[in-house]
Amino acid sequence: MKDKIVWKFPNAIVSCEWLSKNLNNKNIRIYDCTTYLHYRDNDPSLPYLVESGRKKYETSHIPHSSYIDLQSDLSDNSSPYRFTMPNLKVLSENFKKLGIGENFHIILYSRNGTQWSARIWWMLRSVGVDNVSILDGGFNEWIRIGLPTTDKFLEFPEADFTFKPRDNIFVGKETIIESLEDKNTKILNSLTEDIHKGQNPRYGRPGRIPNSLNIPFHRLLDPKTGKFLQIEELSKIFQQNNIRCENNVINYCGGGIAASLEAFVLYQLGYKNLTIYDNSLSEWATDDGLPMEID
DSSP states (O other): OOOOOOOSSGGGEEOHHHHHHSTTOTTEEEEEOOEEEEEOTTOTTSOEEEEESHHHHHHSBOTTEEEOOHHHHHSOTTSSSTTOOOOHHHHHHHHHHTTOOTTSEEEEEOSSOTHHHHHHHHHHHHTTOOOEEEETTHHHHHHHTTOOOBOOOOOOOOOOOOOOOOTTSEEOHHHHHHHTTOTTEEEEEOSOHHHHHTSOOTTSSSSBSTTOEEOOGGGGBOTTTOOBOOHHHHHHHHHHTTOOTTSEEEEEOSSSSHHHHHHHHHHHTTOOSEEEESSHHHHHTTOTTSOOBOO
């Protein structure tokens, strides 16, 4: 008899029902992580425009939640790429200023896909913050089941923060180049099939990193609720693509956002050797010295 598949870290996902019962818990700090991308497929030099979710937050949000702006608060804006990870020490100081620290249970949600919460979940993990949960289904599910909202703006006071860096979560192109011929490494593209096959040159040169597999990130979520699929279904998706727990898995997408969601699911399934290619195709596809593959 096979062992039942369960979330390896069940506390890293919380339901809207659970959060609604714990809104007044002073040890919980809730953050709206929403960012919007407006794609420009006719201009690979600028594949998308970035819109902060702050205005939507100011209009309506989950009670007792604050807002995190991924681009302005947590990214290296000196980089030519959007959402590049800053120096980990700088990142930890920015989280501290936002009120994130080891004394609190951090809840992350977004309103247009769980990938934004997953990105910040991994960023927090990279600086040693582990008591962090993603709200399953995010704001859309909160609204769908009729839970209350507010427009009351909230900023948390600065928190105590112990810097405990993990340097091997986000990687650069050098790691990808070294791994291209490694038979134990699976390079996993989280983007849509048309981009993977080279039919849509959104990020510059069409195609994918050589030898990479394609599991579009949206396949991991229920299309009606935005919640994670049942864990048995998720496990089957990766097994069907011959991705095993003993593999080293490098996750990439356009800019390290969708890849973070896929890496989060793999982490929950018990995969241990996980990395995220930070700038992903935004960097790779614009560097003519790097190989691309198309169907």
